[in-house]
Amino acid sequence: MIEVENATVRIGKKAIVTDAQLRAASGEITTIIGPNGSGKTTLLKAISGDLAYSGSIRMHGREIAPLQPWEMAMMRAVLPQSSSLAFPFTVREVVRFGLTTGRAGVAGLQSQDLVARALDRVDLAGFSGRFYQELSGGEQQRVQLARVLCQVWEPVVDKTPRFLFLDEPISSLDIRHQLIIMDIARDYARSGGGVIAVLHDLNLTSMYSDRVLVMQDGRCRGFGPPQDVIADTLLQSVFECGLRVGAVPAAGGAFVLPQSAQPSLPN
């Protein structure tokens, strides 16, 4: 369980996030949505332990501010929005970094091929010998997810659930891989771990989230199950455009929703 109470995050003198409230339970996907600059990433960074905050942010009942980086690394892994790499590492070497810290929670022999399993999981089997820098942005993002998965491979260790923090994990992915990545997040939650994700895609948010936090101008505007939060009035006010939930376009225009994907198709 992650509990955020009246958290305010300042960068310089400006408050980027004001009085944020959030409860993210294990076993659930909690999604943060909101327009650009609404403070989604800043809030996630504060929960990750990157930024100082006032108020309270607790993980499993412990305030995170005084925790050491290695303690945090055992309880949660963070997928950043984008990652550059200073030196020419191979995909395998990058994913392996996930095993050098944190705690995969997988014993001895099994950890040997964890790198390969993680790559397989993000649909990058056979990529281990490629250079990270030669991959496309979407492929790099999936390599990073494989590394992050290695850090907290088992969703529950010593009866303590662990968390994945995903900052726009599907922003540069094609639709098939968006679904694959969101499935990974859902499986992680169903196995007892917790997921907090920042997303822009409202359809995927509605499909996969158990709870949704809506942010605007650094403040929380709504929090609850997607069917309650993803509603005309709130969306129109927060995103400042005339959105209508469930409205089907006039005949003739093609539209494709991720909800229409058949699970039976080969992934």
Next chain:
Amino acid sequence: MLQRTEAIGSTAHAVQPADGDRSRRARLAIAVLVLLLGAASVLSLATGASDASVASVIRAWAAQLSGGDAQLSARDRIIIYDIRFPRMVVGVLVGASLAVSGAVMQGLFRNPLADPGIVGVSAGASLGAVSVIVLGGTVLAPVTALAGIYALPAAAFLGGLVSTFLLYRVSTRRGRTSVATMLLAGIALGALAMALTGILIYLADDQQLRDLTFWNMGSLAGATWSKALAAGPIIAMVLICTPLLSGGLNAMTLGEATARHMGLAVQRFKTTAIIVVAAATGAAVAVSGGIGFVGIVVPHLLRLMIGPDHRYLLPASALLGASLLLSADAVARTIVAPAELPIGIITAVVGAPFFLWILLRRRGVLDML
């Protein structure tokens, strides 16, 4: 910004096994480098202006072991034991510490162009060392009295520490290091340190000037047992500490925020790395002056061969740095025999074009900085 840093770690020339695991190759390379260092050490003992040969030393040892009389002449004994041996030891220590400090600095700044010689850290260390030489008898007399033979390396260490710290503060903002700012700040800091060194040289007397001359070019010619003893413990400590840095340097290649997410205490790590760079550079400068380009050439070659994993890169850099410096020193001693060339000239003649070659390969990238 992201794209630039990415492109800087260009991969065009490296090759790798199909599964991307280069650790076996790296271990093999380290074994070969150990042999190479052995060969370079023998070469170092065997070459010089005099005809004293290693073969005669080995014959003398063999004779001693079998109970016979030592055959080594007094002259050869002095040349081998008191001149070439300390010179070899200092060469190994200096070569290893130059290469390792380059590799650690490049990892810390997440940039293959960072090198203590290029970004003014060596100049800062020189300033510290020159201060002790020139002012050691007057203003700094209590310091030299207290620290003895360690005054020189300690002062060089302090000078290097201040430069590295300033450089990092200037060029890094919010966890991101700007390449252009780093190189330009390095030029400014180096120029300032050299100007202050110039003032000290202006104040120096004739004897001090003689001592100072070798700082301009760098040389192992002044290597003695006492110098090896002064710098040895510092460099040995650095080399023992570096394996502890390798995990952190690997994590740092993903950026500071990600390194912290992976459990690294980033601030403490950076402080440690800066101290290690300054200690290694300071100790090397204290005994041999400014020998450039070892710190940039050696790690770069090794990254092409075994990849950038610091668990292997750091020990391999130490070994190859030591071997290359001993070989360069052997050339320096023989190429204009019986005189000898300062080794800094040789490393610059080889290293500067190499540096330009790296720049050429990355020119498209650097244009955007």
